[in-house]
Amino acid sequence: MLDQNMKILVVDDFSTMRRIIKNILREIGYNNVEEADDGSTALEKLKAAKFDFVVTDWNMPNMPGIELLKAIRQDDGLKDTPVLMVTAEAAKENVVIAVAAGVNNYIVKPFTAAALKERIDLILQKVNA
Amino acid sequence: MSGNWNEVLNKLRGELSSLASFIDKTRQGIDTIETTVKVGSEKFPEASNQLSAVTGELENAANVIMTILEGLMSEQDRADSLLKKLSEWAEKSGAADRESGLSFIGDLQAINVKTRSDMMDxxxxxxxxxxxxxxLKKVIGSLAVVEKKLLEMALSFGVGSLDDVPAAGAGAGAKTAEMPINQDIVDRLLKELGA
Structure with a gap:
């Protein structure tokens, strides 16, 4: 299940959060990680190169995570990219909105390395089924 | 006839006196509001600046801690690799106390695993x-809204007009487009308010 070469894009406006997620991903075996500091930068990167997985925050300037998710799902070249939302927005309506927009899974900050791994494994399991 | 006039004049004098007293009280009230607005105009930008500074300090501290953690984790990878080599060496050695040596190495490896897990936490x-x-960002945004309202009130007391003030980013550390007040505007208004 674990593909160490899987290319992951981490999207968060807080550099510390990107660093945390990057280190946790490295710890659980994923070393091919790139970063973007908002949705629009992420979308540019996703269109410019092939990514296998996106981990995105919700609250970001310019283009929030939910808009990035919608843009990914509307783009024929990107629509199948798995998206995990990592956010402080724990309200029920946010989860409902994210699911309706096509999120693959949703994790609330703060989270553990084990929780992140579990969500990624779950997504990959479903995608590869 | 003159009695009636005197009565009317006395009544009018009384009414004017109450009106003067009312105007005086209102003026005092306005002075108090004006002072409050002035104090608020000074304090809100300061509060926003302090919160922005806290945000920056938290970020710096978090980055310093993470740099240390990354260094420790890298050293730990090295320690893990050395323990594996030591374990392989002990397995091959024919020393009489080989078993206790392997047991010590096993304990060290367990400590290493636990430390690693704690570091990830x-x-x-x-x-x-x-x-x-x-x-904090939300609080800074809220402060900027109140600050803007206070400045609008200050302007309504005749300080000047917001239209005269060049639109720019938000005031005192807040960076939202809907609060077009920056530190220059605040400084100018404070100056106009005599602060």
Missing amino acids: IFANMSFQDLTGQK
Whole structure:
């Protein structure tokens, strides 16, 4: 299940959060990680190169995570990219909105390395089924 | 006839006196509001600046801690690799106390695993910086709204017009487009208010 070469894009406006997620991903075996500091930068990167997985925050300037998710799902070249939302927005309506927009899974900050791994494994399991 | 006039004049004098007293009280009230607005205009930008500074300090501290953690984790990878080599060496050695040597190495490896797990927990919990930062950002935004209202009130007291003030970013550290007040505007208004 674990593909160490899987290319992951981490999207968060807080550099510390990107660093945390990057280190946790490295710890659980994923070393091919790139970063973007908002949705629009992420979308540019996703269109410019092939990514296998996106981990995105919700609250970001310019283009929030939910808009990035919608843009990914509307783009024929990107629509199948798995998206995990990592956010402080724990309200029920946010989860409902994210699911309706096509999120693959949703994790609330703060989270553990084990929780992140579990969500990624779950997504990959479903995608590869 | 003159009695009636005197009565009317006395009544009018009384009414004018009450009106003067009312105007005086209102004026005193306005003076108080004006002072409050003036104090608020001084304090809100300061509060916003302080909160922005807290956000920055939290971020710096989080980055310093994470740099140390990354260094420790790298050293730990090295320690793990050395323990594996030591374990292989002990397996091959024919020393009489080989078993106890292997047991010590096993204990060290367990400590290493536990420390690694704790370090990852510290790493994950560094997200407090993001979470508190987001909340502080909202507070700074709210302060900017109140600050803007206070400045509008200050202008209504005849300080000047917001239209005369060049639109720019938000005031005192807040960076939202809907609060077109920056430090220059605040400084100018404070000057106009005589602060």
